[in-house]
Amino acid sequence: MSSSWKARHGQLPESIDPIQLAERGAHLTGTLPLKSMPRMAPGSLAGSGDIFVDLSFERSEGEKIFLMHGILHVHLRVTCQRCLEAMDLELEASPSVILIKAGERLVQNDSDVDVLVVDKPLSLSALVEDELLLEMPMVPMHxxxxxxxxxxxxxxxxxxxxxxxxxxxxxxxxxxx
Ligand SMILES: [Zn+2]
Incomplete structure (x- = not known):
């Protein structure tokens, strides 16, 4: 992590309204502590560390379609399930999600794209953790x-x-x- 990432640490909001962010074309970048991810942190031997977050929120031209996309990255130290020794695991997720308000329907549904229904502000760390867990191997091994x-x-x-x-x-x- 370069010092510029550290300087921005803590500036990410705890909870977000992704549709509001998309309305104004917001861009969130910074780091979240691994400790804020209760499902991912216990598997990490280091117990601490940062998740790099770079997310863009957009409203598509003319249409009422809201998007979230970007890159999430974390470096974990985990146990290899073959030899039971420590290993490095780089996880990277590139979420690309259509955001819709609860109660609204998506006109065209491209099945390749994930849809997130937003009915209340979301925990940013839970959202980031969800996306990264999708990339986590079931059985990490060297x-x-x-x-x-x-x-x-x-x-x-x-x-x-x-x-x-x-x-x-x-x-x-x-x-x-
Ligand atoms: Zn191994």
């Missing part, structure tokens, strides 16, 4: 070549190829019937 456990994985695979596949036993049982 690339196999960089994982200290790679030799064990290769050995296991070798055993399997020599016929210790448990399903081979099932095959035998079928034949004897």
């Amino acid at each position: 690339d196999l070549n960089q994982c200290p456990a790679k030799s064990y994985v290769a050995r296991d695979r070798g055993v399997g190829e020599k016929g210790k596949n448990p399903f081979a036993v099932l095959g035998k049982m079928k034949k004897t019937r």
